[in-house]
Structures are given as C-alpha cells and as structure tokens.
Amino acid sequence: MxxxxxxxxxxxxxxxxxxxxxxxxxxxxxxxxxxxxxxxxxxxxxxxxxxxxxxxxxxxxxxxxxxxxxxxxxxxxxxxxxxYLTRKVLTEVKEASFYSTMFDASNKENTKFFPVFEQYFSKFGVKKGCIIDLIDNADKSATNIFENLMTAIKKSGLPLEGLTSIGTDNTNVNMDNTHSVYTLFLNQIENLFKG
Structure with missing residues (x-):
C-alpha cells in the first residue's frame, strides 16, 4: 500500500x-x-x-x-x-395594480429583435421600467407580434387584466384600425389605451 x-x-x-x-x-x-x-x-x-x-x-x-x-x-x-433584477422587478410589477407594455423592432444584421419593456408605478409612486423579454423573430406581422407579446406577458407571470396601455412606434401596432396589435389586444382587454 x-x-x-x-x-x-x-x-x-x-x-x-x-x-x-x-x-x-x-x-x-x-x-x-x-x-x-x-x-x-x-x-x-x-x-x-x-x-x-x-x-x-x-x-x-x-x-x-x-x-x-x-x-x-x-x-x-x-x-x-x-x-435576479428581472425577477425583482417582475415581483414589483405584479404587486402594482397596473402596468404598461412597450416594444419596438430593432434590426441587428439579419435578425429582428423585439425588446419587451414594462413600465409601472411602485408602492412609492416612483415610475420604473424593465426589459422582461427579448424576442428574436423576423415576422413583423401584427398577428405574430401580438402572439409574441402575449407569450412574453404570460411567461413573466404578469396578469393580463393589469395591462392598461401598449406603446411603440411600429406601424403594424398603432396605425391600422381593423387589424393591428392594438386591436388584437383590445379584443382581450376592454379599456386599453394606445400609447
């Protein structure tokens, strides 16, 4: 041995x-x-x-x-x-009564990103925000954007009834009165504001 x-x-x-x-x-x-x-x-x-x-x-x-x-x-x-910080902010958003979702399309070489940003008021009345998801998708149709946003909101555990407004500068979202991301959300949430 x-x-x-x-x-x-x-x-x-x-x-x-x-x-x-x-x-x-x-x-x-x-x-x-x-x-x-x-x-x-x-x-x-x-x-x-x-x-x-x-x-x-x-x-x-x-x-x-x-x-x-x-x-x-x-x-x-x-x-x-x-x-850690995303979980912390999502916990605060869930405690807040209302929140707003903002997003925009951004091109990086041949990839199209959609950062999803949540804004809300905390218990202390301070306006805050956080990117909760970064969607990588080249399809920029209103239906596809809507489905991706719904997936991001559900994945983060945020209550859909707390969503009060959506905002972006993408034309598929705000401009069309019959088929846009805004009208698709309006079918789900009655009192939604267009940002």
Whole structure:
C-alpha cells in the first residue's frame, strides 16, 4: 500500500474560507453592477480590476483576490445580475395594480429583435421600467407580434387584466384600425389605451 505525504501548509494557504469567497463574490457582483449601471464596457472593468489589485493588494485580501476579466464580467451580468433584477422587478410589477407594455423592432444584421419593456408605478409612486423579454423573430406581422407579446406577458407571470396601455412606434401596432396589435389586444382587454 502506497502512502502519500500531503503538504498541509500549501493546501491551507491557497484555499480561501467560505466567508472570504462569499465576500469576494459579493465584491465582484457589486463591481459588475456598478460598471453596468454607468455603461462601462467589460474590457474597461477588466482594466479597473487590475488597477484595484495593484493599489489595494497590500491592505485588502478581497482586492488582492478579486478577478473580474471581460468574460467573467459578462457572465456575472448575464447569468447572475440580470435574472435576479428581472425577477425583482417582475415581483414589483405584479404587486402594482397596473402596468404598461412597450416594444419596438430593432434590426441587428439579419435578425429582428423585439425588446419587451414594462413600465409601472411602485408602492412609492416612483415610475420604473424593465426589459422582461427579448424576442428574436423576423415576422413583423401584427398577428405574430401580438402572439409574441402575449407569450412574453404570460411567461413573466404578469396578469393580463393589469395591462392598461401598449406603446411603440411600429406601424403594424398603432396605425391600422381593423387589424393591428392594438386591436388584437383590445379584443382581450376592454379599456386599453394606445400609447
């Protein structure tokens, strides 16, 4: 039987405690949130992380251990912050009595996106908004847009009876009096306003 000698000093000095790793993760999350809030690109955040590590490495174990490269920043923003903040806003929208849906078509190369944006008043009367879905669909007919919006609203769990208005600048939505997204919604909701 073979026996292995383990250098316990090396293992304990390179491992971080659970509390320390949670503090590092919280710092990185706050750093990415702050950078995103101010529109900083991920490459800028990577550079700032390197500066922080250089300046504060002697006095802060968290700063010394922080690693927020471009790819990690994008991962934190897309897979941690965005789902959490979207859930939080959707909970507030569900608690509000009424909300408004806005959307627009946007072309990116050969793809057509429809960002779906909800706006509402919170308990405190503050007007807020959030993108709840990003629909990728090239069909811009009124029926298809209506079906995609209904799917987005149902998927997010918002009550249809709370929808008070829809707004966009797309002609298939507002202009036609007989067959538009607005008239299709009006068949579902009586007192809907056109935005």
């Amino acid at each position: 073979k026996s292995f000698s383990i250098n316990r000093q090396l293992i304990t000095s390179t491992m971080t405690s659970n509390k320390a790793s949670e503090e590092i993760a919280a710092t990185e999350g706050a750093f990415v949130y702050h950078g995103g809030k101010h529109g900083h690109p991920y490459s800028s955040q990577q550079c700032t992380t390197n500066v922080i590590k250089t300046i504060f490495s002697s006095c802060s174990a968290i700063a010394k251990s922080m690693s927020c490269g471009r790819i990690k920043c994008a991962f934190i923003a897309v897979n941690v912050l965005a789902p």
